[in-house]
Amino acid sequence: MHRFLIPKELKILVETARRSCLKKPDLFRRGGYHRDLQEIRWLLDNVESWNAESRISSVSAYSILEAIVLFFDCLPDSLFPSQLYSTIMDASKSFKNSLEIYNCLPEINANVFVYLITFLKLVHSHSSENDTDLPLFADTFADVLIKPPAALSLSQIPKSDRDSKRKFLGYFLANDVSHLFQIDLLLTRDEYPLLARHLVRTGTN
Incomplete structure (x- = not known):
């Protein structure tokens, strides 16, 4: 069984969203704000975790959720x-076959994935208020969690691949994955070389 290891930046974003964003309408349907995303990035880079979390909670819920998506999008290599x-x-x-892929992941990647899926299920538990559904999550994260090798051109990637990625993620969203992790250990950024060092600098709006 994997230990549960996650980067502190991601944990701050997810825990802030868990406390302040779950009941907002149209989650993952509205984009964030560029100014908010710049502030989030600065806080994650320069402020102690407890204070960063408190200050990030004051920005738009949509910006916090977009920052989570951008965190994964800017990884040097995708989570998978x-x-x-x-x-x-x-x-x-x-x-069954998708679980075999999960079991091939580096430990950090595997636990971050389960952490994300668990959070998304929590968001979905408030779907009557936030207008989310499981296909929305699969659609939002398909292209940021699963990316083709850089050597492949767009013309070499079948259009059906996006459906395959959404289906792959959908299995984990629809099934219980709580048994895949055990304990929660917080990583500093120097301890997760496979994951991104910073959020991207741009956002929408």
Whole structure:
């Protein structure tokens, strides 16, 4: 069983969202604000965790959620490493095969993925208020969590791949994954070389 390891920046964003964003309407349907995203990035880089969390909670809920998406989008390699891309496309035919891909992930990546899925399920538990659904989550995160190798051109990527990515993520969203982690250990950014060092600098609006 994996230990539960997550980067502190991601934990701050998710925990802030958990406390202040769950009941907002149209979550993951509205974009964040550029100024908010700049402030979030500065706070994560320069302020102690407890204070950053308090100050981030004052910005738009939509900006906090977009910052979570951007965190994954700016990883040097996607959370599911690109060398697994073609295998993931094949594995998307069943949850059993998809679990085998999960078991191939580096420990940090595996636990961050479960942490994200668990958070998204919590968001969905308030769907009557925030207008979310599981296909929305799969659609939002498909292209940031699972990216093809850089050597592949767009013309070499079948259009059906996006459906395969959404289906792959959908298995984890629809099934219980709580048994895949055990304890929660907070990582500093020097301790997770496979993950991003900072949020991207741009946002929408």
